[in-house]
Amino acid sequence: MVHCPKCAVEIDLDEDEVEEGEIVTCPECDAELEIVQTHPVHLNLISEDEEEEEEAAEDEGEEDDEDDVDADDAEEEEETA
Ligand SMILES: [Zn+2]
Numbered sequence: 451m452v453h454c455p456k457c458a459v460e461i462d463l464d465e466d467e468v469e470e471g472e473i474v475t476c477p478e479c480d481a482e483l484e485i486v487q488t489h490p491v492h493l494n495l496i497s498e499d500e501e502e503e504e505e506a507a508e509d510e511g512e513e514d515d516e517d518d519v520d521a522d523d524a525e526e527e528e529e530t531a
Pocket residue numbers: 454455456457458459476477478479480481
């Protein structure tokens with residue numbers, strides 16, 4: 451019998467039926483728990499608060515490159531090599 455590291459509820463896990471690395475969910479608080487050890491069973495609370503979203507702010511330089519305009523509208527795009 452192990453206890454949820456988050457809410458301390460008793461979780462009925464048979465150490466012979468689980469494997470290391472297995473993820474179980476606490477029936478009480480829905481926390482995701484990784485089984486890091488089986489004899490005896492030891493649970494590791496998987497943090498849900500890890501937000502490692504690297505949103506590179508590429509909002510600089512608003513260039514609307516919509517070339518849907520008629521080519522007749524000769525724009526000043528002289529690229530002299
Ligand atoms: Zn729990």
